[in-house]
Amino acid sequence: MPERQETRVSTSRKDWGVDVAAMAGSLVHEIKNPLSTINLSAQLLQEEWKDADTPKEQRALRRLQVMSSEVQRVERIIETFLRFTERHELSLEVKSLNEMLEDLAEFATAEAERSGVQIRLGLSVDLAPFSFDVDLVRQVFQNLVQNARQAMSPGGGELILKTDRVERDGVEYAIGEVIDTGPGIEADKLERVFELYYSTREGGTGYGLAISRRIIEEHGGFIEVQSVKGKGSQFSVYLPLERKET
Incomplete structure (x- = not known):
């Protein structure tokens, strides 16, 4: 491995202190419940409007689809954060x-x-x-x-x-x-x-x-x-x- 023009980064962290995993788990639970409600409501509305034929209804349907997609993205981010903070046995x-x-x-x-x-x-x-x-x-x-x-x-x-x-x-x-x-x-x-x-x-x-x-x-x-x-x-x-x- 060449030594010149080299950039090096070292990682070492030992200052977690409080039980981050427990805090994160509690926070994730509190966030996921309303997110699930929002996502379910958006999906139900999409089902009701699946036969939308006017331009206004079609725009509303697309916005609901975007809403569901973004909620699911946030849920994935939260799950990733939870895995990151989890302490392994x-x-x-x-x-x-x-x-x-x-x-x-x-x-x-x-x-x-x-x-x-x-x-x-x-x-x-x-x-x-x-x-x-x-x-x-x-x-x-x-x-x-x-x-x-x-x-x-x-x-x-x-x-x-x-x-x-x-x-x-x-x-x-x-x-x-x-x-x-x-x-x-x-x-x-x-x-x-x-x-x-x-x-x-x-x-x-x-x-x-x-x-x-x-x-x-x-x-x-x-x-x-x-x-x-x-x-x-x-x-x-x-x-x-x-x-x-x-």
Whole structure:
């Protein structure tokens, strides 16, 4: 990965304090009830006016259809926010990150090759199994791999999955890296890639990276991203080899 003209963003948040998930759940419940009522009323009115024949009635029907569509969009946004704030109960097992990434690469190869993307592995033999939630961490890497593949479509490129063992501030981490040779991310956009609802890709949902960061932080780790415009991006996931009891 080139080092010059590099932009790097590191994420680490531990200041949630209050139980955001409980507050969000209560708020979502209070918002969804009136939204459901509005949506149901709009649908009933659409049914009544489905045979509208005058221009005025047809305009009213179209407005009701827009109303229903917008209410459903707000409901999806709320559901995404709820998933983001939800605290995961980690199911910790001593597993091999190398083996997990090997399985993921095998699973992703067929679709990647259809996009002209070649997957390479660079897994460290020094990285022993350690304790993490396999399903949640796999979800994180699946999202990163999918993002990398989409960034390189339709022109294709190379996607590299690497692991290593590193020390940061006296803490031993397993590091898993997803590196692509795509177009890279502009510096002003890179600062926002972990924001909820923000996406650098047209049609992107904007919550995959936000939820991924949340999952890694729940493990006591963090994610870094480096990017060189026109040369590619590198997402580095740091997971502590030993968890501290809190």
